[in-house]
Amino acid sequence: MATREEQEAEATRLGAVKNAKFRKSLVDVIKEAGLEGGCPKQQGALLYTVASKFPGNALAHRATLLDYIKAEKIKSNAQLDGALEHLAHVGPGALDAAAFEAAAGVGVVVSAEELAAAVGAAVEAHAARLREERYHANLNILFADVRRALPWADVGEARAELDRQVTAFLGPRTAADDVKPEKKKKKKAAEPKAKAEEAKADTKKEEPAPAADPFAFLPRPEQNNKVHTTVHFSDGRKLAISNTPEQLAAHLRATGGRVVTRFPPEPNGYLHIGHAKAMFIDFGMAAQTGGQCYLRFDDTNPEAEKQEYIDHIQEIVSWMGWTPSAVTYSSDYFAELHAFAVRLIETGNAYVCHQTAEEIKASREARAPSPWRDRPAAESLALFEDMRRGLVDEGAATLRMRMDHRNENYNMFDLIAYRIKFVDHPHAGDAWCVYPSYDFTHCLVDALENVTHSMCTLEFESRRASFFWLLEALGTYKPVVWEYARLNITNNVLSKRRLNRLVTERWVSGWDDPRLLTLAGLRRRGVTPRAINAFCREVGVTRSEGEVHTHKLDHHIRADLDETAPRRLAVLRPLRVRITNLPADHLEQVEALHFPGRAADAYAVPFSAVVYIEASDFREQDEKSFYGLAPGKTVMLRYAYPITCTGVVKDEAGAVVELEATYERDFRGEGKKPPKGVLNWVAQPRPGVEPPTFEARLYDVLFLSQSPASSEKWLEELNPKSLEVLKGAYASPALAAATVGDKYEYVFQLERLGYFCVDPDSTPGSLVLNRTCTLRDSYPK
């Protein structure tokens, strides 16, 4: 039976056929296709689309397209859309069959495994919704994901696979699954038509929209045939660089038309939250489009790089929830890169140079050529080979690209392609003593890995010219390059160079110091990947520079932990309160809630004649705005009873050391009003036994100034109070039992005090908690 959408489409078609002009063009198309005798319905629908949407500038190719439809090489709407879009770009120009077929997915066979994997990913991405709504969930949202991932998959097969996996995920339908959701039923039955319509609109609104695609603005892989950049040379020449149809077709053959991205950290330090933004873009786009993303170690500076960083980066990428489709290294391609360099010399596009770094700088400023710029290629080839064999001293020669030394853009000034370094490489070992530069390597490895979208931060924008110049000089495929803004966060620094100084000069305890915005530091502070990724999503795929306020990050941390962190009672700076109307040996258990206001799950908290409250919750002088305890005043002990302060005990120096109070057991009931102030507290778990202690580490911003990175003297702006350690905090027994071994994501909300996680410094019997963040900014520290 036809679906409603199909019926509507049919009605539109019939309507349009009544339009004489359109009717003529439809008849033309049918004739051109040689299908006057009739054809299957789906083919007819495709002909209809051709008649209505065929790009006027490409009429020369209409017959070719119709041949594909007739031969059933183009069978689906998605294929036809791809074909039409391709033809619109080609216009009246020559048609490259391979590129055309790639754009229309001709002959692409989607394997059962690929389909199962894409459907599996969609089910996983929407698992929460499926669990909640079960068979009432709108599967079109999942289906849209599958179609995005595998646009050429057979629609019927994809539907069947989706149904199969959803059933496997949910288990067989139960009787409850067959009951229509109550709300809709009631409203429809009881309300007049207008209201029922309204109700329909409401339920529509309630349905969350499918996750917005932040990458929709980027061209698809098959659209990568536009001009990437036009290099303007100093002699007036212009070079418009784009993929040739052959380059694009070969690329699409290699990738099957899928999106390929890479996240390319240099293993010279730990990753920070800026890299989380980069990962959100690189891995995120691949995930969104059903493509793949490599984790590529961009390891061309052996001195700065270490295996420790390589290991850490792999681990933290996975902690962030990303699964690279493969882990690659720029150094894996050293042989190919060397061959490219040789080809560059042979074609007159590179030369061996003996200028020192200072001489290069001076001649760059004077826009003067290197004296070796025009030496014969054969001479450069021989010297480059000597360099490779270790016969030339470090610094005595480099290989430079022969670009345009008078260009206004410094990045066209004969950049260095290779330099000599007599050091071993953490990944390539001692195989090489010449190493390619970043400028030479990055774009070529993008081309070698068939990257479709090479995304990087804005400071690379000025290097577009050199990026594409090199790929053009070597005749390779060129990815789409797109730049986004570096993430900066107030009151902190993100560059690895600065982080490295903070760590090596011991301003902080290590790369995972919770005050740093390294991912390891955030993890140790109790921040989850969920919160970091939600923050990145909000920051977005932006090109606008500037600092994001640290409050924005805190907001996402709180939103996440509010959902997941069970509540516990503790006191950071205890003040003893003796309850005088309880027998000294009194002990009872009161019920506290894991998630008050949300669920009834409870745990027991001992209440006895000696309790501790926060020292800051007592004042000898009461004030209207103060909700704590004061002489004669009554406050509520959370989950327990109200107490009234009846006495203050001081030491010889006049400091308050203990309070006396009475409690009231029957405080509920008619005419009784519980006090406004509610305090966190911890009691002696058994009479005469002090509560278990823990160490609380409280953090504040690492830098006092908002933009420390903009100052030369940034280290002088460190906040001397960024860490406060309280050794004698008291825990309620449920908190003291926190599992020490389970060091990550073990986060609690200590009521009124903030979110805290178990620090890995904890040992059995000696708990250390880090404050992840306060409950709100205004709460006193």
Ligand code: ATP
């Ligand atoms: P740093 O200056 O911190 O050393 P980097 O650019 O040298 O950074 P890489 O390891 O080369 O660091 O970066 C890997 C990827 O992460 C690159 O694509 C880079 O552009 C991106 N990236 C680095 N820092 C940030 C940031 N603050 N915001 C967004 N992306 C970033």
Ligand code: MG
């Ligand atoms: Mg770098």
